[in-house]
Amino acid sequence: EAQVTQNPRYLITVTGKKLTVTCSQNMNHEYMSWYRQDPGLGLRQIYYSMNVEVTDKGDVPEGYKVSRKEKRNFPLILESPSPNQTSLYFCASSDRGRYEQYFGPGTRLTVT
Amino acid sequence: QQQVKQSPQSLIVQKGGISIINCAYENTAFDYFPWYQQFPGKGPALLIAIRPDVSEKKEGRFTISFNKSAKQFSLHIMDSQPGDSATYFCAAIGATNKLIFGTGTLLAVQP
Numbered sequence: 416e417a418q419v420t421q422n423p424r425y426l427i428t429v430t431g432k433k434l435t436v437t438c439s440q441n442m443n444h445e446y447m448s449w450y451r452q453d454p455g456l457g458l459r460q461i462y463y464s465m466n467v468e469v470t471d472k473g474d475v476p477e478g479y480k481v482s483r484k485e486k487r488n489f490p491l492i493l494e495s496p497s498p499n500q501t502s503l504y505f506c507a508s509s510d511r512g513r514y515e516q517y518f519g520p521g522t523r524l525t526v527t
Numbered sequence: 528q529q530q531v532k533q534s535p536q537s538l539i540v541q542k543g544g545i546s547i548i549n550c551a552y553e554n555t556a557f558d559y560f561p562w563y564q565q566f567p568g569k570g571p572a573l574l575i576a577i578r579p580d581v582s583e584k585k586e587g588r589f590t591i592s593f594n595k596s597a598k599q600f601s602l603h604i605m606d607s608q609p610g611d612s613a614t615y616f617c618a619a620i621g622a623t624n625k626l627i628f629g630t631g632t633l634l635a636v637q638p
Contacts (some may be wrong), residue, residue, distance in 0.1 A: 419570075446624050455536070457616060457628040458571070465624070473625070505570050507626075514559040514620050518570030 417442045419519035421506050427525045428496055436491045436522050438506030445511040447489040448473070449481065451502040452521075458505065464489055465511070496526040530554055531619050533629025540636050546604040548632045550617035553598065557619035557627075562591065562602050565614045565631075574615070575602070607636045 419440045428434055440447065448463040450473075460473030464483040478500055480492040489508075493500060503523050507516040532551045540546045552560075561576035577584045577591040577600065584591045590603040604611055617629040 448626075450628075455630060457533075457630040458626075459628070460625060463625065507570075509624065511624075514561065514576070514624070515573050516626060518563075518572065520570050521568075 417517070419506055419508055419517050421504075421519040421522050423522060424520065425523050427527065429527055430497055431495050434493050434496060434524075436493075436504060436506075436524070438489045438491065438519060439487050440489075440506075440508040440517070441487065442508060442510075442517065443486065444508035444517075445486070446516075447483065447506065447508045448516070449479070449489070449491050450505045450507065451475065452505060453502050461491070461504075493524075496524075498526050500524065501526050530627045531617060531629045533617050533632060535632060536630070537633040538635070540604075540607045540634065542607065542609060542636055542638050544607050544636075546602075546607045546611070546634055546636070548602045548615055548617065548634070549599065550601065550629050551597075551599045552619045552627075554619070554621070554627075555598070556621045558622070559620045560591070560593065560600050561618050561620070561626075562589075563616040563618060563628075565616065567613075571616060604634075607634075609636045609638050612636050 449461040450458040452458045462481040464470045506519040509516040562574045563571035564574040565571040588605045593600045615632045
């Protein structure tokens with residue numbers, strides 16, 4: 416089954432404790448992206464990657480890091496999480512040149 | 528800056544009624560306008576999409592109307608059903624593959 420998977424689905428952590436949210440897709444897509452969803456703000460792009468070893472900032476990159484060492488994986492790293500990073504996070508992927516993006520099930524992060 | 532503006536924020540419709548959600552965009556470089564449907568606990572999923580060279584696209588009970596000169600587009604859900612209750616996002620995308628989302632509309636269809 417073609418899908419985007421994220422782990423963990425739920426995470427509660429404390430301020431300053433480094434964490435990684437994993438994202439993996441099995442569709443051989445070149446383009447991958449991370450979004451955060453907040454009430455009243457819709458989905459906002461954090462980082463995206465056009466291919467392996469190619470990443471760039473989205474609209475709200477502060478406090479986040481990403482890496483793309485393999486085509487299928489695109490982890491999101493929070494080196495020192497803060498309460499304002501409490502949010503619902505989505506990973507998405509798409510084929511190069513195709514606009515349809517496939518979203519993962521989401522990771523709900525709470526930083527206390 | 529909000530490049531895609533969406534309204535209303537929430538909508539209550541009776542079963543069998545028509546749900547209408549409106550969006551407006553600013554960047555004329557956008558060339559693909561999708562609508563995503565999101566159920567609680569799930570990620571957004573593509574519902575229907577349109578390119579600016581057509582004024583309307585219909586798939587079943589879902590229709591997108593597109594007005595290029597006004598830079599507006601809307602989603603119409605005919606014969607709305609309780610199973611349509613979800614959050615709907617309009618979006619726009621251009622050659623950069625970057626999706627710009629609206630702020631979302633929470634639709635509740637009452638039986």
